[in-house]
Structure formats: C-alpha cells, structure tokens
Amino acid sequence: MLTRKNVSKTFAVIGDPIDHSLSPNIHSAAFRELNLDCSYIAYRIPKGELKEGIESLKKIKINGFNVTIPHKIEMMKYLDKIDESCSIIGAVNTVTNNEGILKGYNTDMEGFLDPLKKKKIKIQDTRILLLGAGGAARAIVAGFAKEKAKSITIANRTLEKANNLSILAKKIGLSSIPTEINKIENLEEFKIIVNATSVGLKNEQSPISLKSINSNTVVYDIVYLPMNTNFIKKAKEQKAIIIYGYEMLLGQAVRAFEIWHGVEAPYNAMKKALLGGF
Ligand SMILES: NC(=O)c1ccc[n+]([C@@H]2O[C@H](COP(=O)([O-])OP(=O)(O)OC[C@H]3O[C@@H](n4cnc5c(N)ncnc54)[C@H](OP(=O)(O)O)[C@@H]3O)[C@@H](O)[C@H]2O)c1
Structure with missing residues (x-):
C-alpha cells in the first residue's frame, strides 16, 4: 500500500x-x-x-x-x-x-543582497546610488546598512520620499544623502548604482544617463520584466557589471x-x- x-x-x-x-x-x-x-x-x-x-x-x-x-x-x-x-x-x-x-x-533584503554576494561584489565602505524611494527601496537601504556601505545617495522623483527614506537609513546606521533624481551628477563617485524605481516596466528610457560610468561600476536594475530594460542596455554599452532584476526575484x-x-x-x-x- x-x-x-x-x-x-x-x-x-x-x-x-x-x-x-x-x-x-x-x-x-x-x-x-x-x-x-x-x-x-x-x-x-x-x-x-x-x-x-x-x-x-x-x-x-x-x-x-x-x-x-x-x-x-x-x-x-x-x-x-x-x-x-x-x-x-x-x-x-x-x-x-x-x-x-x-x-x-x-526576504526582499536578503534576496536583493544574494546576487551581489554570489558575484563577490564588495559592499563594505563603498558609495551607493539608489534611484527610487518606494517599498522595494526600503529593503535595499536595510541591506546596504547591514553590509556596512560607506554612504547611500537616495535619488527620487519626489524629494519628500527620498528625505523620509534617508531618515530611515540614518536611523539604522547608514550615512545618506537625499536628492531629486534629475539632479544626479558625478556618477563616477559610485561603485554600485541601483534602479529601484518602476521605470523600465513599460520599456521607458533609463531614468538617468549612464554615460559617465565605467567597466568597474556595478549596475543593478530590480525591474525584472523586461529582463533587458533600457537602463540595463545603457549599462552594457559602458561595459559595466550587470545584475538583473530576476536575480533578486529568485533570491527572495x-x-x-x-x-x-x-x-x-x-x-x-x-x-x-x-x-x-x-
Ligand atoms: N526584482 C524583484 O524581486 C523586485 C522586488 C520588488 C519590487 N520590484 C520592482 O521594483 C519596482 C519598484 O517597486 P516598489 O514596490 O518599490 O514600487 P513603489 O513603492 O510604487 O515605488 C515606485 C518608485 O518608482 C518611482 N517612479 C515611478 N514612476 C517614475 C517615473 N516616471 N520617473 C521617476 N521615478 C518614478 C517612484 O517615485 P515617486 O516617489 O516620485 O512616485 C518610487 O520611487 C517595480 O517595478 C517592481 O516590480 C522588483
């Protein structure tokens, strides 16, 4: 039986x-x-x-x-x-x-960190640029705080939300600078650039220009559909290190x-x- x-x-x-x-x-x-x-x-x-x-x-x-x-x-x-x-x-x-x-x-925080860890990308003491200040961005800020990044610049369309998320970052021990997304410059300062806006879901243009990044920059788009967003395509043109949104989805x-x-x-x-x- x-x-x-x-x-x-x-x-x-x-x-x-x-x-x-x-x-x-x-x-x-x-x-x-x-x-x-x-x-x-x-x-x-x-x-x-x-x-x-x-x-x-x-x-x-x-x-x-x-x-x-x-x-x-x-x-x-x-x-x-x-x-x-x-x-x-x-x-x-x-x-x-x-x-x-x-x-x-x-599990979004560990899911977000998972591909960075798998690729052995150093987070400790690095400068991060985070685009977006919605729900997913909160988990990402917590992840970078946990891994002791040096600082995070939070760039959002609505400045008030960037300010609020920056308060959370500081509360959990991560130095943070809020700004408006269209005021971002000097991208070469950042080792890791993350798109946590929903821009890309409808095949929109990249939320920022990636012309000044180089092949050492890690570009991570958490939008997973389409897999090759315009943000990812622009990063590939600069030969950056790419992490796709599906990798976070899988991690969580x-x-x-x-x-x-x-x-x-x-x-x-x-x-x-x-x-x-x-
Ligand atoms: N890969 C994964 O596992 C995973 C996990 C979670 C989420 N995601 C994806 O991440 C994205 C964000 O999710 P969420 O939950 O954080 O959403 P959310 O809370 O609604 O936040 C959306 C964010 O996108 C910004 N935004 C929307 N339209 C914009 C535009 N036209 N220009 C500039 N910024 C714009 C918003 O800025 P304002 O504050 O100015 O409105 C806000 O910062 C979604 O595409 C979602 O599918 C992926």
Missing part, C-alpha cells in the same frame, strides 16, 4: 494584479525537484479586501504565503509575530501560518522557500523555471 510521507501543503501569493506573477512557476518547480507534496497558487486580493482575504486563507489552512503589491505594508497589521527583517523594513513579503498564528518575514523566493520548508532550496531548478517564464 502507498503511504504518504508528507501531509500535503498549500502556499500562495496574494496581491493585485496577480495573474502574471512568476512565483507559482518558481515554487512549483522546487516542489517537483524535491518531490514535495505541495501546491502554490496565485490568489487575487484587491486593495481594501485584505482582512477578508486572509480569513479565507486561514480557513483553507494555508501553510504560508507571499505578499506583493499593494498589500506589503498593510499586511503588517494582521501578523501575530514579526521577524526583525520585517520590523526594520516596515513591510512583509513572506508569511508562515502555524495553526492560525501568522508570522511575517521580509529562495529565502521564502527555506523559511517554509526548512531545507535548502533547489536554486538551479527555480532559476530555470523563472527564466522559462520570461
């Missing part, structure tokens, strides 16, 4: 829009690779309906879920326990459900997988599934 070693487990990603999420592909590939009796679904919860959405997830005894736009900040209200990664960033992207007790984590999914399953994630199988989804 066949016996099941594992009780079947269900996971989800919640957000709106959600139908183009690549997370179901990535996690399902990992389940197949490790022969886990698990499933992962995309569940659309519109803004304003988060409370009811979470109740229904609890009813079906969901084992864990990812959280994406627009719920990453509001979800904090519904957590019973909060990991440190979440409290520093003020947003949640991964939740575990242990018999109705919801614990929140933020790997961390979430390991929180839920307590085993090493099958990185290559997850990467193959993700790249196949483009």
Whole structure:
C-alpha cells in the first residue's frame, strides 16, 4: 500500500494584479525537484479586501504565503509575530501560518543582497546610488546598512520620499544623502548604482544617463520584466557589471522557500523555471 510521507501543503501569493506573477512557476518547480507534496497558487486580493482575504486563507489552512503589491505594508497589521527583517523594513513579503498564528518575514533584503554576494561584489565602505524611494527601496537601504556601505545617495522623483527614506537609513546606521533624481551628477563617485524605481516596466528610457560610468561600476536594475530594460542596455554599452532584476526575484523566493520548508532550496531548478517564464 502507498503511504504518504508528507501531509500535503498549500502556499500562495496574494496581491493585485496577480495573474502574471512568476512565483507559482518558481515554487512549483522546487516542489517537483524535491518531490514535495505541495501546491502554490496565485490568489487575487484587491486593495481594501485584505482582512477578508486572509480569513479565507486561514480557513483553507494555508501553510504560508507571499505578499506583493499593494498589500506589503498593510499586511503588517494582521501578523501575530514579526521577524526583525520585517520590523526594520516596515513591510512583509513572506508569511508562515502555524495553526492560525501568522508570522511575517521580509526576504526582499536578503534576496536583493544574494546576487551581489554570489558575484563577490564588495559592499563594505563603498558609495551607493539608489534611484527610487518606494517599498522595494526600503529593503535595499536595510541591506546596504547591514553590509556596512560607506554612504547611500537616495535619488527620487519626489524629494519628500527620498528625505523620509534617508531618515530611515540614518536611523539604522547608514550615512545618506537625499536628492531629486534629475539632479544626479558625478556618477563616477559610485561603485554600485541601483534602479529601484518602476521605470523600465513599460520599456521607458533609463531614468538617468549612464554615460559617465565605467567597466568597474556595478549596475543593478530590480525591474525584472523586461529582463533587458533600457537602463540595463545603457549599462552594457559602458561595459559595466550587470545584475538583473530576476536575480533578486529568485533570491527572495529562495529565502521564502527555506523559511517554509526548512531545507535548502533547489536554486538551479527555480532559476530555470523563472527564466522559462520570461
Ligand atoms: N526584482 C524583484 O524581486 C523586485 C522586488 C520588488 C519590487 N520590484 C520592482 O521594483 C519596482 C519598484 O517597486 P516598489 O514596490 O518599490 O514600487 P513603489 O513603492 O510604487 O515605488 C515606485 C518608485 O518608482 C518611482 N517612479 C515611478 N514612476 C517614475 C517615473 N516616471 N520617473 C521617476 N521615478 C518614478 C517612484 O517615485 P515617486 O516617489 O516620485 O512616485 C518610487 O520611487 C517595480 O517595478 C517592481 O516590480 C522588483
């Protein structure tokens, strides 16, 4: 007689829009690779309906879920326990459900750092330029603070948001200079330049000119669709060191997988599934 070693487990990603999420592909590939009796679904919860959405997830005894736009900040209200990664960033992207007790984590910070570490790029004592001051930028600032960067210049379209993020950076020990994105100059000062604006998603031009960078500059675009944004193309013209948005996406999914399953994630199988989804 066949016996099941594992009780079947269900996971989800919640957000709106959600139908183009690549997370179901990535996690399902990992389940197949490790022969886990698990499933992962995309569940659309519109803004304003988060409370009811979470109740229904609890009813079906969901084992864990990812959280994406627009719920990453509001979800904090519904957590019973909060990991440190979440409290520093003020947003949640991964939740575990242990018999109705919801614990929140933020794997965006480690996911962001993962490709930099894999490529052995030195962060300590380097100057960083960060474009954008939205939700993702908060996790990135926390990552650079953790890795003891020398300073971060936060350049945003809306100066007030750059100012607010700069206050957070200083609070967690990272020297920070807020500025408007169209006032950025002297790019050669920066070792790492990150695009954390949403510019590129609709094939827009690069948010800044990259003409003055060189082949030692690391250019990291967190926008992952399209893979080759105009920002990435301009960086390639300067022969810069490139990090793609999909690498962060993969990094955060790997961390979430390991929180839920307590085993090493099958990185290559997850990467193959993700790249196949483009
Ligand atoms: N690779 C990954 O794993 C990963 C993870 C998270 C997010 N992302 C991507 O990162 C991007 C940002 O996400 P988010 O959650 O931080 O979004 P968000 O909170 O909405 O922030 C959007 C940011 O983009 C800026 N922006 C928007 N349109 C702009 C324009 N036309 N010119 C200049 N700046 C503009 C905004 O500036 P204002 O403050 O002036 O509005 C803000 O700084 C999205 O494309 C998302 O898909 C990728």
